[in-house]
Structure formats: structure tokens, C-alpha cells
Amino acid sequence: MIERLHKNTKIKIISLLSAIVLWMYVMAVVDPEDTKLYENIPITITNLNEIKDLGLVVDPDDNLVTSVYIKGKLSDLQKISANNIDVYGTVSNPIEGQNQLYLRASVNDKVTTEFKSDTIVINLEKSIEEEKNITVNITGVYKDNVDKVDLDKTKVVVSGPRSSVDSVKYVQATFDANKESVDTKSTELELKALDSEMNEVDHVTLEFNKVTAKVSYFQQKQVKINPIFSSNESNLVQDQDFTIIPSEINIKGKSDVINNIDSINTKIINVDELGTNNKIVDLDIPDGINADKDSVTIKLINKNKTKNSTFIYSGDDISLLNNEEDVSINDFEIPDDIIVKIQYDNNSDRISKNDLKLYLDLSEGIVSGTRYAITHNDINVKSITIEPSYITAK
Structure with missing residues (x-):
């Protein structure tokens, strides 16, 4: 195979040299004409100042490029690139709306x-x-700690094509609260023109691109919980008679408000509704204050602080057991209040109203005029007195 390639070497060399000489002859002597297409050539509008003086602008969505055929000697075409081609356009009698742009190209004198x-x-x-x-958008991990952002300018002039300016629904300055702080500070914020979907609008110019912002933060502090009992129970002592979890909470607010607050009160607590079980109590948080908790858990821990409890029940609190005749509590003469008094001993835990259930046993049937004793579930206390102790069927 290799031997065959080495055969006729002189002929092959002569052929190659002949081709080169012929090509040089064509390029140097004959130099044929050719036509080449150049695409996406940008167009320069020559009377742009006239258009601007009329208060008009070119629609930014218009694609101001064109394609040009250039004809000339092959050697000249080889010297031309898209960067050497200038295309100009002129609008005659510009008006709002559609206009004809008349084109001409400039390359060199050797081509057309x-x-x-x-x-x-x-x-x-x-x-x-x-x-x-100008609106303010607050972002970042600590955005909830920012009280307010005051800008040195609250309005800005937006200019540009009518369609673009009309699509601007917001000019927004964004503050990124990425660091925890309580000190007031000044910073520069960049402005962006946004549409109704919060996308940035192109082809508009803002009168200025930045504003100075004064950022104020909420002040924060930890304060104690102050339980508010009904007046006759005000002698209860925290950590001796009851516990509150948590006993302190974190609050934040404006400095002139938060500096005057040393504790947060609970809503009024009726101690008769408390027992040794946990009870959730809402907090009475002042206006203008944010807290990390809106309720606390409280329970009694001193069994003997109060020897007695008094609960008031209504007819709706009484259950009907063995009610085979399917009567209702309205079939009985029910007093407005049923008073239940509880007396504790040293071995009994304090109970709440919800712990004590009242009911009528109708296993003997219901007869008009018959009195039925009000009974209760088993509770470990010294004594339970119910007044009245019975009710009468109608």
C-alpha cells in the first residue's frame, strides 16, 4: 500500500503546483465577481433627534436589524465582515404609530x-x-424586627415609551434585614421599576436610581408574666401556690412603648377553674407590642392554700343517665343556679369545675312531680354539698 503511494510522485507534485498557479491566476488576473449575504446588521436611525424633539421614541420591541447583499470582486468581498457594514435608516415625517424606515448601506466604493x-x-x-x-420591600431573616424604613424621597419620575411606563405598577426599594440589630442606621437602597407581577420593567428610565433609607428596629426585652387572679384569690404566691410556664417571655416594640413595660399580665384567672392539671391562660398583650408567646400554662401546686371551692352550675351542666324515655333537662323544674360547695382535706387535691360532673339517674323512670336527687361522680375531697340537692319533674 505504501509503495503505491510513492509511485508517480513527480506527476502528483506537478499537479499540485499547477492547481496553485491556476488559483493565483484566477485571483490576480481574472478575480471573478460574487455576491454574499450578510445578516442581522444593526440599523442606525439618522434623524433620531428629530424623532425625540417630537416627543417620540422607537418601540423598544422593534428589532432594528436587516440583511444586506453585497456584490463585488471576490478579493474585495473577502476583506468585508459584518463589522465593516453600516446601515442607516431615515423616517420621513415621523408620527406616533407605524412609520416607514428607508434604508441605505455604506461599505466601500468597490462593491455594491x-x-x-x-x-x-x-x-x-x-x-x-x-x-x-416609591414602596419599600423588607426581606431577610430579621425582617420582623424592622419597625419602619423612612426614605429621603418618596416619589420618582419614570420616563420612557408609553407602553413601558404604563406597565410600571411599583417603584420599589428593597431592604435586606440579614443581620440582627436594634440600632437605627442609614443606608442606600437601589430602586427598581416593577410590573403588576413584580417583574422588572425594561426600557424605562428613573429620575434617580437610589434613595437614602433610615432603618429603625423594634426594641426587644424579656419580661415576667404577671398572673391576674380574681380579687378574692390575690393572696396566692407564685412558685409556692402555683407555677407558670413560661414565667418570662420576649417582647418587642417601639422604644417609647417597650421602655414602660416590665411585665405582661394574664387575662383574669378564676382560681375555682384551676386544679393540679395544666390550664392554658391567654396573655393580655398591649397594643403595639409583639410577643413570642400569646398564652402560658398555669397550675396549682399548694393543696391546702384554699380549703374550699364554690362552683355554680346550670341545668345544661346536668347529664341524664339511664334516659330510656328520651326526656330532656327541660322536662324538669331547674333553678337558675345550682351551687356546689367543695371542702378539701389534707389528702385531697384541689379540683376545677370541669372535674366535677353532675347528673340525674332516671333508671326508675320519670314521673311528673317526682323529685330526683342531683348526684355527682366520685371525687377525692372531704365533702361536696349541692344546693338544691334535687329537682322535680314537670
Whole structure:
């Protein structure tokens, strides 16, 4: 195979040299003409100042490029690139709306140019200015700690094509609260023109691109929980008679408000509703204050502090057992209040009203005028007195 390649070497060399000489002859002597297409050549509008003086701007969505055929000697075409081609356009008698842009190209004197079309249609829009309010968007991990952001300017003029300016619904300054702070500080915030879907709007100009912001933070402190009992139970002592979990909470607010607060009160607590079980109590948080908790858990721990409890029941609190005749509590003469008095001994835990259930046993049937004793579930206390102790069937 290799031996065959070495055969006729002189002939092959002569053929190659002949081809080179012929090509040089064609390029140097004959130099044939050719046509080449150049695409996406940008167009420069020559009377742009005239258009601006009329209060018009070119629609930013118009694609101001064209394609050019260039015809000339092959050697000249090889020297031309898209960067060497200048295309100019002129709008005669510009008006708002669609206009004809008349094209011409400039390359060099040795070639000729031709367009697929020597005119294109462009849209001219009215250039407008509109004043927009500046809004503030607070982001970041610590955004809830920011009280307010005051800007040195609250309005900005937006200019540009009518369609673009009309699409601007917000001019927004964003503050990123990425660091914890309690000190007031000043910073510069960049402005962005946004549409109704919070996307940035192109082809508009803002009167200024930045504003100075004064950022104020909420003050924070830890305060104790102050339980508020009904007046006759005010002698209860925390950690001796009851516990509160948590006993302190974190609050934040404006400095002039938070500096005057040393504790947060609970809603009024009726101790008769407390027992040794946990009870959730809402907090009475002042206006203008944020807290990390809105309720606490409280329970009694001193069994003997109060020897007695008094609960008031209504007819709706009484259950009907063995009610085979399917009567209702309304079939009985029910007093307005049923008073239940509890007496504790040293071995009994304090109970709440919810711990004590009242009921009527109707296993003997119901007869008009018959009195039925009000009974209760088993409770480990010294004594239970119910007044009245019975009710009468109608």
C-alpha cells in the first residue's frame, strides 16, 4: 500500500503546483465577481433627534436589524465582515404609530449593496413621564424586627415609551434585614421599576436610581408574666401556690412603648377553674407590642392554700343517665343556679369545675312531680354539698 503511494510522485507534485498557479491566476488576473449575504446588521436611525424633539421614541420591541447583499470582486468581498457594514435608516415625517424606515448601506466604493427590502416598518411611541410612589420591600431573616424604613424621597419620575411606563405598577426599594440589630442606621437602597407581577420593567428610565433609607428596629426585652387572679384569690404566691410556664417571655416594640413595660399580665384567672392539671391562660398583650408567646400554662401546686371551692352550675351542666324515655333537662323544674360547695382535706387535691360532673339517674323512670336527687361522680375531697340537692319533674 505504501509503495503505491510513492509511485508517480513527480506527476502528483506537478499537479499540485499547477492547481496553485491556476488559483493565483484566477485571483490576480481574472478575480471573478460574487455576491454574499450578510445578516442581522444593526440599523442606525439618522434623524433620531428629530424623532425625540417630537416627543417620540422607537418601540423598544422593534428589532432594528436587516440583511444586506453585497456584490463585488471576490478579493474585495473577502476583506468585508459584518463589522465593516453600516446601515442607516431615515423616517420621513415621523408620527406616533407605524412609520416607514428607508434604508441605505455604506461599505466601500468597490462593491455594491442591495437589500431584501429597502424599507422596514417601525413603531414610534409617545415618550411620557409619570411620577410614581416609591414602596419599600423588607426581606431577610430579621425582617420582623424592622419597625419602619423612612426614605429621603418618596416619589420618582419614570420616563420612557408609553407602553413601558404604563406597565410600571411599583417603584420599589428593597431592604435586606440579614443581620440582627436594634440600632437605627442609614443606608442606600437601589430602586427598581416593577410590573403588576413584580417583574422588572425594561426600557424605562428613573429620575434617580437610589434613595437614602433610615432603618429603625423594634426594641426587644424579656419580661415576667404577671398572673391576674380574681380579687378574692390575690393572696396566692407564685412558685409556692402555683407555677407558670413560661414565667418570662420576649417582647418587642417601639422604644417609647417597650421602655414602660416590665411585665405582661394574664387575662383574669378564676382560681375555682384551676386544679393540679395544666390550664392554658391567654396573655393580655398591649397594643403595639409583639410577643413570642400569646398564652402560658398555669397550675396549682399548694393543696391546702384554699380549703374550699364554690362552683355554680346550670341545668345544661346536668347529664341524664339511664334516659330510656328520651326526656330532656327541660322536662324538669331547674333553678337558675345550682351551687356546689367543695371542702378539701389534707389528702385531697384541689379540683376545677370541669372535674366535677353532675347528673340525674332516671333508671326508675320519670314521673311528673317526682323529685330526683342531683348526684355527682366520685371525687377525692372531704365533702361536696349541692344546693338544691334535687329537682322535680314537670
